[in-house]
Amino acid sequence: GQNIDQPTEMTATEGAIVQINCTYQTSGFNGLFWYQQHAGEAPTFLSYNVLDGLEEKGRFSSFLSRSKGYSYLLLKELQMKDSASYLCAVTGSGAGSYQLTFGKGTKLSVIP
Amino acid sequence: EAGVTQFPSHSVIEKGQTVTLRCDPISGHDNLYWYRRVMGKEIKFLLHFVKESKQDESGMPNNRFLAERTGGTYSTLKVQPAELEDSGVYFCASSLEVTGPSGANVLTFGAGSRLTVL
Numbered sequence: 001g002q003n004i005d006q007p008t009e010m011t012a013t014e015g016a017i018v019q020i021n022c023t024y025q026t027s028g029f030n031g032l033f034w035y036q037q038h039a040g041e042a043p044t045f046l047s048y049n050v051l052d053g054l055e056e057k058g059r060f061s062s063f064l065s066r067s068k069g070y071s072y073l074l075l076k077e078l079q080m081k082d083s084a085s086y087l088c089a090v091t092g093s094g095a096g097s098y099q100l101t102f103g104k105g106t107k108l109s110v111i112p
Numbered sequence: 113e114a115g116v117t118q119f120p121s122h123s124v125i126e127k128g129q130t131v132t133l134r135c136d137p138i139s140g141h142d143n144l145y146w147y148r149r150v151m152g153k154e155i156k157f158l159l160h161f162v163k164e165s166k167q168d169e170s171g172m173p174n175n176r177f178l179a180e181r182t183g184g185t186y187s188t189l190k191v192q193p194a195e196l197e198d199s200g201v202y203f204c205a206s207s208l209e210v211t212g213p214s215g216a217n218v219l220t221f222g223a224g225s226r227l228t229v230l
Contacts, residue, residue, distance in 0.1 A: 042223045048216035102155040
């Protein structure tokens with residue numbers, strides 16, 4: 001099976017940097033996704049990591065260590081609109097490669 | 113490009129009644145998925161269609177849930193009869209076919225259908 005852990009809530013200041021961690025234990029692993037979800041809206045794709053290392057995309061970066069079962073999402077130059085839930089999700093191998101297994105999400109509040 | 117559309121956005125029904133949720137995926141996306149989030153829990157996989165065929169329905173809770181995708185376009189998820197524990201947000205998502213060993217199967221989600229069973 002799969003188990004995904006991430007902090008429930010975080011608060012950060014506008015303009016600052018915040019790191020949201022995610023750890024996972026899986027019976028099979030293919031890749032790791034980060035999604036952003038504003039309240040009442042659809043989760044939207046942010047990033048995908050399959051190999052170890054850092055993927056940078058504008059203000060957002062995502063890191064993966066397969067050997068440690070660990071990922072983080074880094075948000076720079078925080079803006080008020082970044083207040084949202086951030087969902088870590090993994091895909092398994094083989095027949096499970098089409099299933100996303102989600103963590104409960106981290107609710108980020110950006111304050112002035 | 114139109115996104116994934118779900119209807120209704122919110123449904124309130126009484127225990128024992130029937131509800132049908134509809135999902136219109138992005139045009140051309142062969143893969144269609146249903147997920148559910150029960151309050152306080154994580155989003156969980158229900159099932160996966162490839163075109164009109166059920167590829168994986170291992171996440172369906174029980175036989176009160178029936179998903180269809182006739183013609184391989186839109187999909188419906190029917191709950192009959194609904195129970196209190198079925199309350200939650202039902203998300204639909206779609207994706208293109210993934211190619212290559214490291215290709216990302218990026219799912220585009222709809223905004224969800226919130227089901228409240230009283």
